[in-house]
Each structure stands twice: as C-alpha cells, then as structure tokens.
Amino acid sequence: MERLEIEFSREAARQYKKLPKGYKSLVDIALSKLSQGSGLDLKPIEGKKDIYRIRVGKYRILLSKFDNIALISRIAARGNAYK
Helix, strand or coil, X not given: CCCCEEEECHXXXXXXXXXXXXXXXXXXXXXXXXXXXXXXXXXECCCCCCEEEEEECCEEEEEEEECCEEEEEEEEEXXXXXX
C-alpha cells in the first residue's frame, strides 16, 4: 500500500473532536498507519464505489481514496457510521 496524505471533511473533523480521549488516540494510531501505508483493516463498503472503512474498536472511519490522498468523510460509532 502506498503512502497517503490524510484530509478531513468538516463533518469528520467535528466528529473527531467529539471522540472520547481513549478512542481519539486509537484513531490517531490508525490514521498514522494509513498515512504510512502499513497494514490496516481497510475494507471497501458494499454497495458504495470507492468508499472504504477502518475499524477502530466500536468506531468506524469512512474514507475515499484519490491518487495519494485519503479523504476522511465520517468517524462514527458502528451503528451510525453507515447511515
């Protein structure tokens, strides 16, 4: 996997700020691994084109990849992430 630059949508930045402190550090670790191109639980979402998810405990990070940029579109609890 190639190195990616991480960018947040407005909604994702707001959701990131509201995360509990313990999950915020786990999300930081996951995004660091994503930017370095190391192994993650990155899977495409069924029925959506070019949208992927990363599992971080009970939270999900939804993102789209364009060239060498990963646009984080949503960070939400598992039950609400796919709505």
